[in-house]
Amino acid sequence: MPTGFHCAYPPCRCYVDKPGEYCSAHCRQAKAAGDADTQCHCHHPACTGRAEEDQDGSAD
Ligand SMILES: [Zn+2]
Ligand SMILES: [Zn+2]
Numbered sequence: 001m002p003t004g005f006h007c008a009y010p011p012c013r014c015y016v017d018k019p020g021e022y023c024s025a026h027c028r029q030a031k032a033a034g035d036a037d038t039q040c041h042c043h044h045p046a047c048t049g050r051a052e053e054d055q056d057g058s059a060d
Helices: 025-033
Strands: none
Touching: none
16 A cells, blocks of 8 residues: 655646655646646556546547
């Protein structure tokens, strides 16, 4: 069980080592852009675990 801090990007569910850190450049940019209400798209399992197929057409 991870004992860290959540990514500084609110919608993100990833853990980071230090408070205020971002799990990825995506989150850093998203936060800087003010996207605080959208779902995180950092593509990390913690965030993408729910949207398996989503609605992006069918599998390849
Ligand atoms: Zn994320
Ligand atoms: Zn993140």
